[in-house]
Amino acid sequence: MIKKKRQRTNVKGIQYKLKNQIANALDLPKDLIFDLPRVTLIGNMQLYIENHIGLLEFGQNKIRLNTKQGEIIVHGNDLVIRGVMTKEIFIEGVIVEIKWKSNDGNTEGDL
Secondary structure, three states, rough: OHHHHHHHHHHHHHHHHHHHHHHHOOOOOOHHHHHOOOEEOOOOOEEEEEEEOOOEEOOEEEEHHHHHHHHEEEEEEEEEEEOOOOOOOEEEEEEEEEEEEEOOOOOEEEE
């Protein structure tokens, strides 16, 4: 059983390295290859987030989004969701803070 777990971990590491090499060789954005969230902030009034996988919490002062790597937490005033598509969301309001929290709980910080 232990060997299988090690093999899976090793396979993930090899897949990551291979994807990274392909992205570098073809000069592709890493968010496309690794399905990373892309966060675009326009002033402090508009926020566009790509590659999320779900809305966890919504309120006028706080919005939490789930991604494959963790959560994006948006704090602000009068927050409204202007548009939602499968993997994209458009938020308006007075954006005060954007935070990141990884799935493993070891990484947390401001974006």
